[in-house]
Amino acid sequence: MGRKEKIIVGLDIGSSKVTTLIAVPRADGLDPIGIGIAESKGLKKGVVVNIEAAVESIRKSVAEAEAALILAASANALNAKMRLIKTSPSQS
Numbered sequence: 001m002g003r004k005e006k007i008i009v010g011l012d013i014g015s016s017k018v019t020t021l022i023a024v025p026r027a028d029g030l031d032p033i034g035i036g037i038a039e040s041k042g043l044k045k046g047v048v049v050n051i052e053a054a055v056e057s058i059r060k061s062v063a064e065a066e067a068a069l070i071l072a073a074s075a076n077a078l079n080a081k082m083r084l085i086k087t088s089p090s091q092s
Helices: 051-084
Strands: 008-013 017-026 029-039
Touching: 008 051, 017 051, 029 051
Parallel strands: none
Antiparallel strands: 008 017, 017 029
């Protein structure tokens, strides 16, 4: 079984944009591991005027943060694999 870490998700829903932050708590604060930003629709002056549009904006922001998280995890895995590859000088 893999190691389980606590994950914190923050969601800021504004009239112009929706921001999602995925972070892992550390002793010295939070370590951001994914962020997503989407245009805010369905809100005017901080009031929901179209719930379906607002929900879709939230979904887009969360999906973008999750995609960034997956991309970062993939990059870390690739980096670890690259360290295992042995190089040898080319022969001319």
